[in-house]
Amino acid sequence: MIPGVHEHERSTGDGFHEEVHRALGARGWLFPSWPTEEGGAGLDPVRRRILALELERYRVPHVTLSTTALVWAAVARFAEPALAAELKPGVAAGGVRFCLGYSDPEGGSDIAATYLRAVREGEDWILNGAKMFTTGAHNCQYTFLVTRTDASAPKHKGLTMFLVPLALPGVEIQAIRTYGGERTNAVYYTDVRVPDRYRLGEVNEGWGVLRGPLDAEHGAGRETDGLSDVCQGRVFLWEFERALEATIGWARRSVRPDGTPVADDPAFLDRLGRQIVELEAAVVTPGPMGRIKGSLTLIEGVAELVDLVGPEALLAYSADGAPAAGELDFAHRWAQGTATYGGTIEVFKNIVAQHVLGLPRATYPGSKALVR
Ligand SMILES: Cc1cc2nc3c(=O)[nH]c(=O)nc-3n(C[C@H](O)[C@H](O)[C@H](O)COP(=O)(O)OP(=O)(O)OC[C@H]3O[C@@H](n4cnc5c(N)ncnc54)[C@H](O)[C@@H]3O)c2cc1C
Structure with a gap:
């Protein structure tokens, strides 16, 4: 175990430790079921279960690890193939990480009520608005962002998803510390120009893109192989x-x-x-x-x-x-x-x-x- 990991977690509340994350990536353990030639470890379900239990036993910070895995499923399915191919080695090695940009300051539980606007301008999109509680944004390279692209359509039909590089000009990340000792963030988007290649799925069909990671987070389709935890909590x-x-x-x-x-x-x-x-x-x-x-x-x-x-x-x-x-x-x-x-x-x-x-x-x- 890398020294100081637990102390780091208590003092930052990040749910993330870069050295640990990259060490897991170097062993193919961030995506352990992926073949070794794709950056995984080719582990069978029993070995994956043992690995998961050991990571829990050693209390390895796993928030960013989990959000990256949730988002990757949507990127692999909906990003243009060149973008997915470009990101995959970094995702496996631990240098490329994703967070969840769902909750609007007002939208809360009702994610489809999001009002962060994305407006098309030539080959780019211009983003304006804010997201609350984007946990791990300060440790990630991209956020999986829900945006509104058609304000006149019914709320589920006017959404478009993007994988927004967090280093773009106009993105501002502000820390929020919780009573529970966690760090999360408010993220502000002011005239952020995102190239269209970072769009995931079709325009105004973002709800279909979002559903997969959202359902996975809500526990739908959990493995029933006798190895996974019965309890979602x-x-x-x-x-x-x-x-x-x-x-x-x-x-x-x-x-x-x-x-x-x-x-x-x-x-x-x-x-x-x-x-x-x-x-x-x-x-x-x-x-x-x-x-x-x-x-x-x-x-x-x-x-x-x-x-x-x-x-x-x-x-x-x-x-x-x-x-x-x-x-x-x-x-x-x-x-x-x-x-x-x-x-x-x-x-x-x-x-x-x-x-x-x-x-x-x-x-x-x-x-x-x-x-x-
Ligand atoms: C530490 C922390 C980390 C988080 N990380 C992330 C993250 O990484 N990315 C992200 O996008 N979001 C994140 N969230 C946001 C979290 O998912 C929302 O806080 C949550 O969905 C609730 O939204 P809200 O706080 O706006 O409450 P609201 O939705 O405004 O709810 C207020 C109250 O009304 C109740 N309520 C709301 N809707 C209904 C309903 N339909 N039926 C019955 N009761 C209802 C709620 O249970 C709650 O008691 C995080 C939140 C916290 C606290």
């Missing part, structure tokens, strides 16, 4: 496991005022046991329900662990006496964002209602979905 549960370990470690070395070990306290063990049962239930919750269960198990579970440990649970990373180097404080803060990114819990409840229970599509008076 499994990534949140790794953090909960670490928080449970921290609590168990604290209990083993702590005593009550009467001198009895915390680890022998039946009330403590009962409450801890309930959280372990919740974890086990979450790990085997499938489909979009798993995304909701994973997030809620972490949010509610860590709150319970903080209550069990008491005030010292909220000592932060690097503070004297922080249990497991501030693991509980970190997990408690980080948990909150998991209800939002990649689709909020409420949006996932709608997905469960419509696609699992077969209920009619929900409409809300005054919702953004109704505003043109």
Whole structure:
């Protein structure tokens, strides 16, 4: 393991470490299923699963790794072949990385309501507008950008996707730091001139281009080969496991005022046991329900662990006496964002209602979905 990776992650919240990313690329492990001659490692599904579990076990920062993989699927399918061929070696080696430019400052969950404008001018397009929460933009070369190219068409029909080079004049990236310790960005586009070759798919047919990566992020088409995680929110549960370990470690070395070990306290063990049962239930919750269960198990579970440990649970990373180097404080803060990114819990409840229970599509008076 390259030294200082975890410290770097705690101080930056980037979800990315360049040296690690490139080291993975050098071994073909960013796209491990790709053949070696294309920059991958030619790993079969079992070896890919082992690799994924090891990366998680070592807590390798993976946000930019994941967004690059999501976007690559759309680039491979919809970019002009020369552009895809030009980018592929860099993507495999780790020097070319992609982030997701979906959320408008106003659009939020309703991505199709985006109003960042792209207007054709000769062989170029001129972009004006802003995106919120473009995580990793400061570590990426391109953003997978949703733009509006026809304001008069129904909202899903006037969108066009671009792979926008972030180094272009007129792109400004501003840091946003979250309560959970993550870094994301607001990205402003002022008269940004993008050559047409960076358009992905047809003009005004961006929704079809976007659907693939969006559905993949929402968990559609997940492998059912018996190797993949059952729970879509499994990534949140790794953090909960670490928080449970921290609590168990604290209990083993702590005593009550009467001198009895915390680890022998039946009330403590009962409450801890309930959280372990919740974890086990979450790990085997499938489909979009798993995304909701994973997030809620972490949010509610860590709150319970903080209550069990008491005030010292909220000592932060690097503070004297922080249990497991501030693991509980970190997990408690980080948990909150998991209800939002990649689709909020409420949006996932709608997905469960419509696609699992077969209920009619929900409409809300005054919702953004109704505003043109
Ligand atoms: C740390 C972080 C990283 C992120 N990274 C990225 C990124 O890399 N790229 C990117 O494009 N975006 C990113 N996002 C944005 C994220 O996907 C959005 O925040 C999310 O989609 C919600 O949008 P919003 O915050 O505007 O809330 P809104 O959509 O305005 O929602 C406000 C509230 O209304 C509820 N709501 C909204 N629509 C419905 C509905 N149809 N039914 C029921 N309830 C509803 C929501 O659940 C929420 O409680 C990130 C966000 C965070 C916090």
